[in-house]
Amino acid sequence: MFKKIREDIAIVFERDPAARSTVEVLTTYPGVHAVLIHRVAHAFWGIKLYWLGRFISHIGRLFTGIEIHPGATIGRRVFIDHGMGVVIGETAIIEDDCTLYHGVTLGGTSWNKGKRHPTLKQGVVVGAGAKILGPITIGRGAKIGSNAVVVKDVPAKATAVGIPARIVEEEGQTKQKSAVQLPAFNAYAVGRDETDPMYKHLDQLMIAIKKQNQTIERLEGQIKSLKPPTNEDLKLAKAFSHKKKASK
Numbered sequence: 001m002f003k004k005i006r007e008d009i010a011i012v013f014e015r016d017p018a019a020r021s022t023v024e025v026l027t028t029y030p031g032v033h034a035v036l037i038h039r040v041a042h043a044f045w046g047i048k049l050y051w052l053g054r055f056i057s058h059i060g061r062l063f064t065g066i067e068i069h070p071g072a073t074i075g076r077r078v079f080i081d082h083g084m085g086v087v088i089g090e091t092a093i094i095e096d097d098c099t100l101y102h103g104v105t106l107g108g109t110s111w112n113k114g115k116r117h118p119t120l121k122q123g124v125v126v127g128a129g130a131k132i133l134g135p136i137t138i139g140r141g142a143k144i145g146s147n148a149v150v151v152k153d154v155p156a157k158a159t160a161v162g163i164p165a166r167i168v169e170e171e172g173q174t175k176q177k178s179a180v181q182l183p184a185f186n187a188y189a190v191g192r193d194e195t196d197p198m199y200k201h202l203d204q205l206m207i208a209i210k211k212q213n214q215t216i217e218r219l220e221g222q223i224k225s226l227k228p229p230t231n232e233d234l235k236l237a238k239a240f241s242h243k244k245k246a247s248k
Helices: 002-015 022-028 030-046 050-064 197-225 231-247
Strands: 105-107 131-133 158-161 166-170
Touching (some): 002 030
Parallel strands (some): 105 131
Antiparallel strands (some): 158 166
16 A cells, blocks of 8 residues: 555656655645545445445545545556546546546446446556546557547557547557557647547548539639620521431
């Protein structure tokens, strides 16, 4: 327990350049407070003192603005940055080295008593305001963009953005070494490409429509530039028509 607490404090210095001292982290970081309180609440929950576990987690919510159900499983070196508005459900599992920013929800989508909340594998980074819903799995080292709504599994080392979330980036895993190492940490889960794939498709469609409209305008201009038939042309056409009928 105490080793985990020391790691929870130490990880802040790796992921937040604003941290200056251990005293500052212990006294002014609500994300650290929330995780420490959860460690205690989860211990009571584990020995079936459910009311006491819930009451301790409720006190933690009052002090930090972060709601973590005592039944949730949180691994080592998990960092909740800023933290206000974070909600973590009862059957959620957060593995080691994950980072969550403010406004994140790990929520359930069913009334079932079983597993109904997400599982975050090691090294996942979840941007501010993201919602991860249902008993889905976010793969090892994946990134969830700010305000994304994730309702399906996300592969390892992928980046998901948008509503509903879509995969926009996957880091290469050709080398055996990459299967062991986690991707470099990205604050707020910012990746190389944050553009929603659906937006990209719509943008391409708009470009195609613009080109089509330009072609239509050019053809209309060419049609308008044509000279109207003269009376002589009409007489010749009429005579040709009569001659064709007579030949039949």
